[in-house]
Amino acid sequence: MPLRINGFSGMDIDSMVKSLMTAKRIPLxxxxxxxxxLEWTRxxxxxxxxxxxxxxxxxxxxxxGISTAMNAKQAVVxxxxxxxxxxxxxxxxxxxxxxxxxxxxTKATLETKGAGTGLTTGSTLAEANATASGTPxxxxxxxxxxxxxxxxxxxxxxxxxxxxxxxxxxSTINSNADAKVTASFDELTGKLILASKxxxxxxxxxxxxxxxxxxxxxxxxxxxxxTSPLGVTTDVKPGVNSISFINGxxxxxxxxxxxxxxxxxxxxxxxxxxxxxxxxxxxxxxxKASITLTTDPQKTIDTxxxxxxxxxxLISVLNTKISEERYRDFAPLTDEQKTAMxxxxxxxxxxxxxxxxxxxxxxxxxxxxxxxxxxxxQMGDLSSVGITTGRYYEGGKLLLxxxxxxxxxxxxxxxxxxxxxxxxxxxxxGIFDKLASKINSSLDSLASRVxxxxxxxxxxxxYKEESVMGKQLKEYNTRISTMQTNLNNAETxxxxxxxxxxTAISKLNSQSSNLLSSxxxx
Numbered sequence: 001m002p003l004r005i006n007g008f009s010g011m012d013i014d015s016m017v018k019s020l021m022t023a024k025r026i027p028l029x030x031x032x033x034x035x036x037x038l039e040w041t042r043x044x045x046x047x048x049x050x051x052x053x054x055x056x057x058x059x060x061x062x063x064x065g066i067s068t069a070m071n072a073k074q075a076v077v078x079x080x081x082x083x084x085x086x087x088x089x090x091x092x093x094x095x096x097x098x099x100x101x102x103x104x105x106t107k108a109t110l111e112t113k114g115a116g117t118g119l120t121t122g123s124t125l126a127e128a129n130a131t132a133s134g135t136p137x138x139x140x141x142x143x144x145x146x147x148x149x150x151x152x153x154x155x156x157x158x159x160x161x162x163x164x165x166x167x168x169x170x171s172t173i174n175s176n177a178d179a180k181v182t183a184s185f186d187e188l189t190g191k192l193i194l195a196s197k198x199x200x201x202x203x204x205x206x207x208x209x210x211x212x213x214x215x216x217x218x219x220x221x222x223x224x225x226x227t228s229p230l231g232v233t234t235d236v237k238p239g240v241n242s243i244s245f246i247n248g249x250x251x252x253x254x255x256x257x258x259x260x261x262x263x264x265x266x267x268x269x270x271x272x273x274x275x276x277x278x279x280x281x282x283x284x285x286x287x288k289a290s291i292t293l294t295t296d297p298q299k300t301i302d303t304x305x306x307x308x309x310x311x312x313x314l315i316s317v318l319n320t321k322i323s324e325e326r327y328r329d330f331a332p333l334t335d336e337q338k339t340a341m342x343x344x345x346x347x348x349x350x351x352x353x354x355x356x357x358x359x360x361x362x363x364x365x366x367x368x369x370x371x372x373x374x375x376x377x378q379m380g381d382l383s384s385v386g387i388t389t390g391r392y393y394e395g396g397k398l399l400l401x402x403x404x405x406x407x408x409x410x411x412x413x414x415x416x417x418x419x420x421x422x423x424x425x426x427x428x429x430g431i432f433d434k435l436a437s438k439i440n441s442s443l444d445s446l447a448s449r450v451x452x453x454x455x456x457x458x459x460x461x462x463y464k465e466e467s468v469m470g471k472q473l474k475e476y477n478t479r480i481s482t483m484q485t486n487l488n489n490a491e492t493x494x495x496x497x498x499x500x501x502x503t504a505i506s507k508l509n510s511q512s513s514n515l516l517s518s519x520x521x522x
Contacts, residue, residue, distance in 0.1 A: 024490055028483045029334050035476040036332040041357045042450055042469050044321070048364060049443065049452040050459055051317055056439040057455070059310050065432045069303045070421055072413035074296040075263050080289040085266040088293055090417055091424070092262030097246050097291040101270045102277035105242035105256045108196040108203040110235060112220035115190035125149055125169070126162030129219040131190065151216040152208025153194060154180050160216065166192075169216070181205055192220045196239055200254025203239035242267050245280045263291060297409035300416060304405060307420070307432075308387065308398045311371075318368050319395040326356025363449065367442040372396045374434045381419050382431075384408060 063069065067090055075086035083101050115132035126144040127137050145163040156179040160169055166185050173183040184193045196203030207214050217223055226237040244251045244267060246260055256267040272285040330352040338346055358364055375382065375389065375398070382388070386404030390397040409416050422430030428437070443454035451467030463470055
């Protein structure tokens with residue numbers, strides 16, 4: 001910054017420079033306004049992107065497109081209702097089922113004898129070991145805290161110190177996927193328990209066989225051995241499969257949850273105390289559970305009603321943006337303009353400046369067109385289930401005759417399901433999948449132009465710089481930076497020129513003073 005000398009000429013140099021710079025800043029102000037309009041437009045696009053992602057991902061796919069959303073079939077459990085839970089799929093065959101449960105699936109389990117009471121998951125191994133041996137916790141030494149404890153299970157080795165908390169031990173074991181066991185702790189007894197992550201006879205809790213492999217268990221008084229009904233003693237209680245008999249057919253499963261005849265059932269308790277669970281108890285089981293299928297159209301109706309409402313909401317947003325008035329006389333306000341306006345006036349001006357940025361936008365128009373195309377090509381089938389379109393001025397809004405829909409679902413629920421969700425072999429034939437596919441294309445177009453994320457509805461997510469708009473904004477920033485540098489140089493030049501003028505005037509005044517002095521002396 002050059003030295004500024006003011007005052008000799010009597011002129012307000014700062015005001016003159018400011019006036020000169022105001023005129024020169026007009027192109028920069030216009031460039032900043034153009035950049036602001038582009039940023040506003042990008043944000044408007046992101047709002048649309050959010051709506052499209054939400055409709056596709058959270059509605060069409062995750063809510064309405066799942067098999068249970070339109071399943072009019074309902075499994076009803078009678079008899080021993082505590083023994084099983086049942087949920088019918090859309091593919092349920094409708095066969096009534098009588099269920100005897102003779103054995104539940106369990107996990108392989110190893111229990112320690114228990115260090116005793118007074119311990120919590122916040123206690124340390126040293127404290128557990130002291131409690132187990134009857135030593136006061138206050139007597140724990142640094143050597144006790146540094147002592148190593150080991151556990152080898154399913155070929156995975158863990159090493160802990162006496163200062164390690166029980167909660168840390170559990171989380172360390174449980175986070176090791178290769179160990180295939182889950183560790184838990186019973187605060188009532190001080191027992192550390194290891195259970196296989198999978199249920200059934202295939203679950204394992206195999207300990208290391210070498211001395212010193214499992215000193216961790218000693219801190220909890222060692223292993224509590226299991227004695228089988230046949231009197232066989234082992235360290236681990238083996239897991240067993242669930243055994244049930246459905247209409248007399250034996251089901252031997254490694255889980256308590258499985259699917260039969262399109263019905264997912266979960267075994268919760270046995271229906272008979274069987275001496276041999278592998279033998280069908282037949283009529284001896286007087287506490288069986290029964291499953292029958294009924295048709296409940298309400299779930300399907302609620303799904304379709306929700307879809308129609310969400311579809312109408314989305315096209316309303318798109319129609320509004322496409323037809324929104326554009327006020328071209330309202331450009332973004334500069335900082336200087338804002339200083340001369342009231343807050344309410346600024347808000348109203350900005351609202352008009354932002355209006356209509358997506359008026360007649362090609363991406364939005366194409367999104368609307370392709371969505372309407374999906375509906376129009378299926379209008380014959382949709383009309384038969386009570387769905388029609390409104391008048392032309394309603395912009396493609398769907399109308400629903402719930403009475404007609406209820407009758408269609410009651411008469412042929414499978415036909416209604418396939419209309420919207422397609423078939424198991426061809427889900428893409430369904431309206432939901434077709435709409436999702438069309439929206440995907442629109443999201444691709446937005447990602448290319450705007451840099452939006454086609455998988456995120458977050459309105460704060462960042463943009464991709466390699467998009468068309470990203471490159472345009474980068475160019476604006478470069479031009480603005482260059483122009484600002486030029487303006488700074490111009491301002492410096494003006495001050496240098498005025499400073500030179502002031503210096504010249506100062507010299508002239510000095511010379512005049514000297515001349516007058518010399519004339520007076522003579």
